[in-house]
């Protein structure tokens with residue numbers, strides 16, 4: 001038997017794999033998984049050739065719209081989804097960096113209005129590979145290294 | 151443009167920019183004293199900026215409009231802790247248009263989204279100041295007779311100066327050549343150079359004033375601010391390196407005009423003021439016509 005942590009199989013639902021271990025909780029926050037009552041298991045600090053250390057989430061009876069799942073591209077650009085029905089993988093999906101990011105990220109500019117008043121942040125993704133976000137309000141760029149999830 | 155806020159120069163297309171300049175020319179020729187009769191313009195200056203405020207208020211009053219507002223936040227309810235959200239929502243009940251200046255970046259965009267009436271950005275921190283850009287364009291067009299194919303020199307603080315960034319963006323629609331003269335620490339940021347590369351616009355960078363200025367059609371001077379330097383000695387040296395003096399203008403082109411958003415510190419020596427190539431005080435007057443044009447266009451009166 002391979003030496004791996006067993007994260008139990010699910011009957012119906014979604015498996016999100018290849019999440020960088022350090023960003024597991026950000027993914028949970030972005031998808032509001034901390035606010036739903038579905039059965040859920042997750043494993044973290046699992047070995048991964050690609051990521052060094054990865055995390056995986058399995059959620060029962062939960063299926064995501066593309067628009068919803070693409071939000072995690074900010075913190076888990078290599079994430080892969082398996083859609084499970086009757087213990088079978090019926091569909092595989094990868095995430096795609098969206099054109100606009102609404103209400104997830106924080107603007108890096110300390111003088112930006114979004115850091116002073118109750119304003120939903122809005123960004124245009126100006127570079128999908130490096131994930132550079134241009135703030136709709138102050139027009140400054142927030143890059144991957146300075147990305148903070150709200 | 152009707153009923154649309156003006157927050158950033160990129161909110162206007164080339165056609166819309168040209169339309170504003172045409173209107174400004176019309177206002178310069180004909181005062182239109184009653185155009186804004188019965189209209190109320192709110193002038194909300196959350197930080198003081200006397201020049202910009204007076205220019206806007208003069209523009210409104212010359213057109214017969216009324217003004218309500220405040221000239222710095224100590225005389226407004228924001229000192230009582232009111233949010234920008236509440237101030238804007240309240241004021242938009244009283245006015246047909248809001249002119250606002252605010253130290254926080256993005257505040258004007260936010261205000262334009264929650265306000266019931268159009269918002270004109272009169273400066274939001276280091277971000278945008280589109281009416282300054284439009285008056286700069288008007289000054290260039292008026293003195294050169296055109297906007298196309300000009301050699302534009304930008305001098306001084308090119309790193310932090312928002313006016314030069316917006317001017318660069320706007321002028322890029324008119325096939326210019328740019329020359330940048332600045333201290334190495336205050337050079338034009340990479341993102342703007344990339345922008346020019348993409349558009350195929352030529353630019354040259356210099357660290358000194360040289361004979362190269364004999365090619366200039368427009369020299370746009372900006373002030374170098376002390377806060378930009380951690381070393382006060384370096385500031386003093388830099389400040390004195392980029393001073394334009396009258397004798398330096400000897401071999402420059404006949405049509406050259408020197409622009410400056412004002413206030414200046416010492417970057418243009420007073421000896422230049424009487425040179426016919428000095429244009430910065432007229433430039434300020436052009437601000438009134440341009441703001442008349444902007445306000446009337448947004449209110450749909452022109």
Ligand SMILES: [Zn+2]
Nearest residue numbers: 107112135138
């Ligand atoms: Zn911002």
